Amino acid sequence: MPRLILTTIIFFICKLAYAQQSPDVPADFMRSLGKIYVVVGVIVIIFLGLVFYLWRLDRRLTKLEDQNH
Amino acid sequence: MDGLIRKSWWKWLGVALLVYVFVAGMLIPLKPNVPLVSHAFDRPNNKLILDLTGYNTQFTQQAEETRAWLCFPDSLRPHISSRSISVTDDQQARLTFDLPASLPGDEDFVSLSLIVDGSVDGAYIRPDAVRLARVDFEDVSDNQWNYDKITGLNELSRMTFPARRIIEETIRNTYFHVALWLAMVILFTAAMVYAVRYLQFQKRSESGAVIPVKNGLDLRKRADLWSLALTEAGLLLGVLGLLTGFLWAKYTWGSYWSGDIKQYTTMVALLIYSAYFVLRSSFKEPEQRGRTSAAYNIFAFVLLIPLIYILPRLSENSLHPGNGGNPAFGSQDLDGTMRMVFYPAVLGWTLLACWMASLRFRLSQMQTKIDEKWEEEEWPVAEEAKSNVIS
Numbered sequence: 259m260p261r262l263i264l265t266t267i268i269f270f271i272c273k274l275a276y277a278q279q280s281p282d283v284p285a286d287f288m289r290s291l292g293k294i295y296v297v298v299g300v301i302v303i304i305f306l307g308l309v310f311y312l313w314r315l316d317r318r319l320t321k322l323e324d325q326n327h
Numbered sequence: 328m329d330g331l332i333r334k335s336w337w338k339w340l341g342v343a344l345l346v347y348v349f350v351a352g353m354l355i356p357l358k359p360n361v362p363l364v365s366h367a368f369d370r371p372n373n374k375l376i377l378d379l380t381g382y383n384t385q386f387t388q389q390a391e392e393t394r395a396w397l398c399f400p401d402s403l404r405p406h407i408s409s410r411s412i413s414v415t416d417d418q419q420a421r422l423t424f425d426l427p428a429s430l431p432g433d434e435d436f437v438s439l440s441l442i443v444d445g446s447v448d449g450a451y452i453r454p455d456a457v458r459l460a461r462v463d464f465e466d467v468s469d470n471q472w473n474y475d476k477i478t479g480l481n482e483l484s485r486m487t488f489p490a491r492r493i494i495e496e497t498i499r500n501t502y503f504h505v506a507l508w509l510a511m512v513i514l515f516t517a518a519m520v521y522a523v524r525y526l527q528f529q530k531r532s533e534s535g536a537v538i539p540v541k542n543g544l545d546l547r548k549r550a551d552l553w554s555l556a557l558t559e560a561g562l563l564l565g566v567l568g569l570l571t572g573f574l575w576a577k578y579t580w581g582s583y584w585s586g587d588i589k590q591y592t593t594m595v596a597l598l599i600y601s602a603y604f605v606l607r608s609s610f611k612e613p614e615q616r617g618r619t620s621a622a623y624n625i626f627a628f629v630l631l632i633p634l635i636y637i638l639p640r641l642s643e644n645s646l647h648p649g650n651g652g653n654p655a656f657g658s659q660d661l662d663g664t665m666r667m668v669f670y671p672a673v674l675g676w677t678l679l680a681c682w683m684a685s686l687r688f689r690l691s692q693m694q695t696k697i698d699e700k701w702e703e704e705e706w707p708v709a710e711e712a713k714s715n716v717i718s
Binding site: 291 | 382507693
């Protein structure tokens with residue numbers, strides 16, 4: 259399973275690198291379309307932060323459950 | 328707050344507000360504008376040619392009725408109006424101006440603003456559209472500067488966000504980055520209030536009063552746990568604010584970290600707050616831990632306000648709006664349409680963070696109760712074991 263996840267991640271990184279080389283995409287991806295991808299990046303960061311919090315809560319609950327049994 | 332913890336209406340309210348913020352914040356377009364203006368001279372005819380590249384413009388739909396002026400920046404007077412406009416497509420148009428005979432005033436250079444007006448896109452201004460020197464004006468023209476006020480401009484009927492150079496679409500980050508910081512301050516304030524309550528209960532218990540118990544825990548312990556949960560959620564918002572700020576700064580100010588005063592002070596404030604958790608973990612005894620961390624939380628809040636609000640405003644220069652002599656969010660930057668999204672965004676992020684904090688609170692409440700139960704059960708066992716050893 260971890261190998262599959264790694265393969266998928268590498269695949270998408272390669273895909274992204276390839277997409278940036280194609281001629282119809284501007285040289286700077288983040289600055290294209292009026293810098294809208296900066297907003298997308300900001301939202302992704304916030305989403306990952308919320309997921310991090312959820313993960314921490316999950317760990318703490320696991321600890322509590324283990325203690326209780 | 329304790330009564331609301333099991334209610335769900337405010338959690339839904341927070342989520343609904345954020346859904347509204349995401350939909351409205353991402354779908355409302357920017358005001359039409361011309362980010363790129365390049366100019367050329369048509370010398371024997373004494374003409375100035377401007378090539379416009381529009382953003383969100385619909386030049387073809389208003390081709391005949393588009394009007395344009397080049398005007399002096401401050402009072403928009405004097406001005407000259409365009410002689411002709413030729414539209415290539417919705418984003419490309421060419422304006423031709425007859426240059427007047429001379430440049431008024433005694434400056435050698437002038438930076439002129441461009442006003443474009445049409446029935447579809449409304450009227451909009453592009454500051455610093457073209458820079459002309461005194462030598463660019465030749466005394467062969469019969470066109471004169473017009474000192475009348477420009478009248479009859481169209482109003483845009485669509486809802487739009489302001490269009491600003493450099494910022495462009497990232498003005499939408501106001502609902503994510505800026506609102507996050509405000510939500511953080513609200514959470515830290517609430518954490519400070521609970522820290523004060525802890526110390527009040529502490530004082531009352533020292534003078535011999537019995538502290539009321541609620542849901543199996545006395546109010547003093549609950550105040551401590553609330554303070555912890557709110558500080559933790561607030562710190563998460565702060566770290567996210569800093570990280571999103573890095574990304575935004577990279578594409579508007581040029582680098583992830585510009586050594587800006589507000590970047591430094593918020594970093595310091597967040598470090599002070601993260602020391603709160605280090606401090607907590609260094610005490611085993613709950614009472615000592617509660618008292619010290621409550622005092623530290625109040626101290627951190629007292630530092631937070633000057634660090635993020637007062638010092639940046641006092642400093643000589645800052646990139647952040649509203650600091651170091653920069654104009655704050657004026658009516659042009661945070662207009663009515665943006666306020667309609669910004670205030671719900673602050674409330675939505677605050678409610679979401681409170682939800683997160685309440686989950687953390689319930690978890691640590693359960694943890695504390697279990698720990699106390701264990702201690703109660705273990706004590707008699709330990710005593711028994713001791714007496715067994717002695718006998």
